Amino acid sequence: MRCRKCSEKAVINMRQHKLALCKEHYLEWVPKQVEHTIHRYKMFTHQDHLLVAVSGGKDSLSLWDILWRLGYQADGLYIGLGIDAGINYSNESHRLAQAYAQEHGLTLHVEDIKAKYGETISELTMRTHRGREKPCSVCGLSKRHIMNRIAREGGYTVLLTGHNLDDEAAVLFGNTLTWVGSYLLRQGPVLEADRPGLVRKVKPLCRMYEREMAAYALLRGINYIYAECPYAAGSTSIYYKELLNKLEADRPGAKLSFYLTFLQAKDAGLFSPSADVRAEYLHSCPSCGQPTSAPGLCAFCRMFAQNQDLLDDQKVD
Amino acid sequence: MRCRKCSEKAVINMRQHKLALCKEHYLEWVPKQVEHTIHRYKMFTHQDHLLVAVSGGKDSLSLWDILWRLGYQADGLYIGLGIDAGINYSNESHRLAQAYAQEHGLTLHVEDIKAKYGETISELTMRTHRGREKPCSVCGLSKRHIMNRIAREGGYTVLLTGHNLDDEAAVLFGNTLTWVGSYLLRQGPVLEADRPGLVRKVKPLCRMYEREMAAYALLRGINYIYAECPYAAGSTSIYYKELLNKLEADRPGAKLSFYLTFLQAKDAGLFSPSADVRAEYLHSCPSCGQPTSAPGLCAFCRMFAQNQDLLDDQKVD
Numbered sequence: 001m002r003c004r005k006c007s008e009k010a011v012i013n014m015r016q017h018k019l020a021l022c023k024e025h026y027l028e029w030v031p032k033q034v035e036h037t038i039h040r041y042k043m044f045t046h047q048d049h050l051l052v053a054v055s056g057g058k059d060s061l062s063l064w065d066i067l068w069r070l071g072y073q074a075d076g077l078y079i080g081l082g083i084d085a086g087i088n089y090s091n092e093s094h095r096l097a098q099a100y101a102q103e104h105g106l107t108l109h110v111e112d113i114k115a116k117y118g119e120t121i122s123e124l125t126m127r128t129h130r131g132r133e134k135p136c137s138v139c140g141l142s143k144r145h146i147m148n149r150i151a152r153e154g155g156y157t158v159l160l161t162g163h164n165l166d167d168e169a170a171v172l173f174g175n176t177l178t179w180v181g182s183y184l185l186r187q188g189p190v191l192e193a194d195r196p197g198l199v200r201k202v203k204p205l206c207r208m209y210e211r212e213m214a215a216y217a218l219l220r221g222i223n224y225i226y227a228e229c230p231y232a233a234g235s236t237s238i239y240y241k242e243l244l245n246k247l248e249a250d251r252p253g254a255k256l257s258f259y260l261t262f263l264q265a266k267d268a269g270l271f272s273p274s275a276d277v278r279a280e281y282l283h284s285c286p287s288c289g290q291p292t293s294a295p296g297l298c299a300f301c302r303m304f305a306q307n308q309d310l311l312d313d314q315k316v317d
Numbered sequence: 318m319r320c321r322k323c324s325e326k327a328v329i330n331m332r333q334h335k336l337a338l339c340k341e342h343y344l345e346w347v348p349k350q351v352e353h354t355i356h357r358y359k360m361f362t363h364q365d366h367l368l369v370a371v372s373g374g375k376d377s378l379s380l381w382d383i384l385w386r387l388g389y390q391a392d393g394l395y396i397g398l399g400i401d402a403g404i405n406y407s408n409e410s411h412r413l414a415q416a417y418a419q420e421h422g423l424t425l426h427v428e429d430i431k432a433k434y435g436e437t438i439s440e441l442t443m444r445t446h447r448g449r450e451k452p453c454s455v456c457g458l459s460k461r462h463i464m465n466r467i468a469r470e471g472g473y474t475v476l477l478t479g480h481n482l483d484d485e486a487a488v489l490f491g492n493t494l495t496w497v498g499s500y501l502l503r504q505g506p507v508l509e510a511d512r513p514g515l516v517r518k519v520k521p522l523c524r525m526y527e528r529e530m531a532a533y534a535l536l537r538g539i540n541y542i543y544a545e546c547p548y549a550a551g552s553t554s555i556y557y558k559e560l561l562n563k564l565e566a567d568r569p570g571a572k573l574s575f576y577l578t579f580l581q582a583k584d585a586g587l588f589s590p591s592a593d594v595r596a597e598y599l600h601s602c603p604s605c606g607q608p609t610s611a612p613g614l615c616a617f618c619r620m621f622a623q624n625q626d627l628l629d630d631q632k633v634d
Contacts, residue, residue, distance in 0.1 A: 088596070176493050177575050179582035247560065258494050265496035268592070275587045 015252035031066045032215045041189040043202040044158045050074040051156035051199075053147050054100075054108065056093025058217040058224045059162030061100050063205055065222060067112030067160075068104055074160070076101055077150050079143055080112035080314050082120025085230035093225040100222065109154070111146055125231070128303060135231040139305070145300040148290060151199040163203040166210035169255045170240040172262055176264050188263060193292040195282055207256065210241075250299050298312050329532050340536050347533045348383045352523050358506040360519040361475045365389040368473035368516075370464050371425065373410025373415075373540045375534040376479030378417050380522055382539060384477075385421055391477070393418055394467050396460055397429035401436025402547035410542045417539065426471070428463055432619050442548070445620055452548040455620070462617040465607060470518040480490035480520040483527035486572045487557040489579055498592030502598075506582060512599055512608040524573065 001010040003022035010020035021029055034129035037043070044050060050069065054076040056058045067074040080099045081087045094110070101108035114120045124138045125131035131138040151159045168187070173181040191201040205213060217224050232238060248255045282291045287305075292298035297305060318327040320339035327337035338346055355358070370395040371377045384391040391504065395414045398508060400406045411427070418425035431437045442448035443457045448455040468476045485504070492500040508518040534541050537544060549555060565572045599608045602615035604622075609615035614622060 177571065177578075179578040179587065181582060181585075181587045184587070243560065243564065246563075250556070254494065261494075261496040265498060265592075268498075269589050270496065270498045270501070270592045272586050272589045275582075275585070 007263070011219065012212075014209075014212065016209065016256055017253075026215065027219055030062075030208070030212065032070050033208065034063075034066050035070055037189065037207050038202075038204050041202070043190060043204060044072070046072060047107065048073070048157045049155065050158050050160055051109075051151045051154060051213070052160045053077050053143070053162070054078050054097045054098040055162070057162070057227045058222070059164050059167075059205055059210075059213050061097065061162075061222050061224050062213050062217045063160065064100065064106070064222070065104075065160045065220060066204075066216075068106065074106075075154070075156070076106060076108040077147060078108055078110045079146050080110065080114070081139060081142075082112070082114045083122055083229065085122075087227055087230065089225070089227060089230060092227075096223050096225055099299070109150055111150060113142060113146070116146075119304070119307060121231075124303065127307065130303070136235055139229075139231065139302055141303070145290060147290070147300070148197075148199055151286065152197070156199060157198045159201045160204055161201065161203055162213075164205045164208050164210050164213050165183050165256060165259060166241050166244070167202065168206050169259045170237045172259060173240045173244060174236060181271065182277055183270050185266070185273070185276040188266065196286055197290045206259070222275075241313070328536065329529075331526075331529065333526065333573055334570075339408060343532065343537055345377075347525070347529065348386055348524060351380075352387055353523050354506065354524050355519075358519070360521060361389070365390070365474045366472065367475050367477055368426075368464075368468045368471060369393050369477045370460070370479070371395050371414045372479070373413040373542045374479070376481050376484075376522055376527075376530050378414070378479075378539050378541050379530050379534045379537070380477065380479045381417065381423070382421075382537060383521075383533075385423065390425075392471070392473070393423060393425040394464060395425055395427045396463055397431070397457060398428065398459075399429070399431045400439055400546065400548065402439075402488070404544055404547065405548060406542070406544060409509060409544075413540050413542055423514050426467055428467060430463070431457060433452075433629070435465075436621070436624060438548075441620065444624065447620070453552055453554070455464070456546075458549065458617055458620070462607065462615075465476045465514075465516055466605065470515070473516060476516045476518045478518065478520055479522055481522045481525050481527045481530050481575060483558050483561070484554070484574060485520065485523050487554045487574045488559050489576060490557045491553060492560060498588065500513055502583070502588050502590070502593040505583065514601055523576070526572070 001013050001020045002008070003010045003025055004019055005025045006022060008022040013020040013025055038194070050072055052060060052064045052074050054064055056078070064074060064076055076097065078094055080094055081090050095271045097108060098110075098314075100106075114123075119127070121135070121139050121142065125135040128138060130141075147159055147161075150156075172187060175187060189203050189206045193200040197305075218251065244255050244258075282293050284290070285292045285295050285301055287301040290298055290300075294302070296302070318330050318337045319325070320327045320342055321336055322342045323339060325339040325341075328340045329343055330337040367384065367389055369377065369381045369391050371381055373395070381391060381393055393414065395411055397411055398407050401408075414425060415427075417423075431440075436444070438452070438456050440461065441459070442452040445455060447458075463479075464476055467473075489504060492504060506520050506523045508519040561572050561575075599610050601607070602609045602618055604614055604618040607615055607617075611619070613619075
């Protein structure tokens with residue numbers, strides 16, 4: 001297989017694009033694709049002050065790398081979740097994120113959830129009902145809250161996450177299996193800051209296959225954490241990804257087309273705006289000021305308030 | 318495994334309903350389920366004059382059987398497609414449909430496509446571009462046209478097809494992969510006669526798993542054609558069914574929930590009515606009077622007009 005651009009030996013063949021490329025042209029192609037996505041969905045400009053959520057994995061570190069190469073002003077945010085699981089997961093991913101930042105002279109904010117809120121994700125998973133049912137739910141809730149808080153505190157105009165096409169297609173597949181209007185209406189490459197207290201969120205890798213991002217990180221020589229989060233094993237999203245991978249293997253491009261035709265149909269007005277039933281009920285959490293659909297405290301503050309109650313009870317006893 | 322109702326030995330265990338039943342109670346349960354669907358979607362009443370499209374397969378013969386047991390006035394329509402494929406497919410299915418009708422004293426209309434229009438489906442498949450690409454497309458087009466014509470000519474108020482849940486979920490899955498608004502908006506258990514020349518169409522088996530219908534036909538002792546249509550091998554719909562069967566095996570009930578939550582969301586207004594872009598452009602075919610979105614003749618009449626042109630050309634030569 002030869003590179004489409006220079007006829008050197010190709011290092012990757014992307015059946016979904018009918019495109020094979022050598023290392024040099026692949027490393028040139030990926031940032032161009034990402035820039036196209038940034039422009040296509042009007043995500044941000046060179047004047048924006050960007051905050052990238054960096055987990056130490058291939059997607060977020062590659063995203064940061066691409067933004068740096070494209071000349072955007074992007075700081076990183078690493079959230080220490082306190083997950084060890086016998087593989088030193090959080091410490092190792094922290095070390096890799098820090099190493100990338102130092103090597104490229106970039107700013108990395110570090111927020112340790114245990115230091116700030118008193119509990120690690122592993123502890124929350126054990127203590128809370130929500131966590132015992134679905135560890136990823138507790139973790140996602142915490143990360144969304146903290147990312148938004150740090151972005152507001154730091155005056156960042158846009159918050160970026162490394163969600164790739166496989167992530168987005170799996171979420172879309174899950175939303176399609178249940179047809180919840182508010183989820184379908186809110187899924188997309190850009191989540192507008194349409195409520196007080198919210199920072200605009202974007203996903204510049206949403207059109208990139210997971211396999212493409214892994215190839216980019218490897219070929220670029222980015223050191224990232226290979227292990228998946230231990231809590232993700234057996235999760236619904238991994239199951240949906242496997243199912244979509246089967247579809248993709250049989251019909252190259254099906255995953256991309258599933259996601260892109262959805263976005264096009266949504267933009268063209270497929271869904272009734274009134275189907276977003278959650279929209280009317282959002283208000284500001286009296287504790288943190290972030291918008292929430294729950295009465296009283298938001299789910300994040302409630303989760304930690306429960307712990308405070310427990311601690312207070314122990315003191316009284 | 319014991320029957321939920323009488324503790325006799327169960328003949329079927331439906332994980333999706335957490336229900337096991339003996340033969341007697343299963344044969345009682347299926348018609349009740351179908352009657353529930355008929356009422357739930359206001360399909361028809363005992364005053365309606367029904368025409369059931371009968372292919373000789375398990376679904377349509379079981380549907381006819383259930384309607385007969387529930388006391389509805391339902392005649393059958395068998396369309397002779399002229400498919401032999403070395404297994405005498407059409408002749409054998411005709412014989413089985415006829416046998417069922419005779420045994421139960423029911424009226425079966427028989428329409429032979431070769432006798433009426435000059436070509437079998439096999440011949441159309443060879444001659445037309447559409448057919449060479451997708452035989453099922455030529456066949457579906459022909460069946461829809463003929464069913465509607467016979468229903469109109471016979472003064473039937475409702476046309477019934479034996480589409481089961483697996484059929485409907487596969488179509489929905491295909492429509493979801495491409496997000497075509499007009500297909501999503503028009504999919505459902507009832508297709509209203511909202512254009513002049515159209516007869517109301519309903520699918521009373523839309524909530525019944527294919528496996529449930531096979532079990533019904535076997536346990537009821539209905540002789541049906543076991544072979545799938547030879548043209549269906551390798552079709553997209555079979556591929557989607559396999560994918561959904563994998564999902565169903567891992568998550569019993571997923572297929573039913575996918576379809577029912579879609580219907581609920583649609584009823585609750587998930588989609589904008591304006592997304593049905595085809596709606597405005599329908600007009601009556603000048604040849605047959607059925608509604609069509611094509612300019613001039615409808616696709617069915619055009620398909621046979623081409624043949625007439627060919628025959629005329631041959632005469633001139």
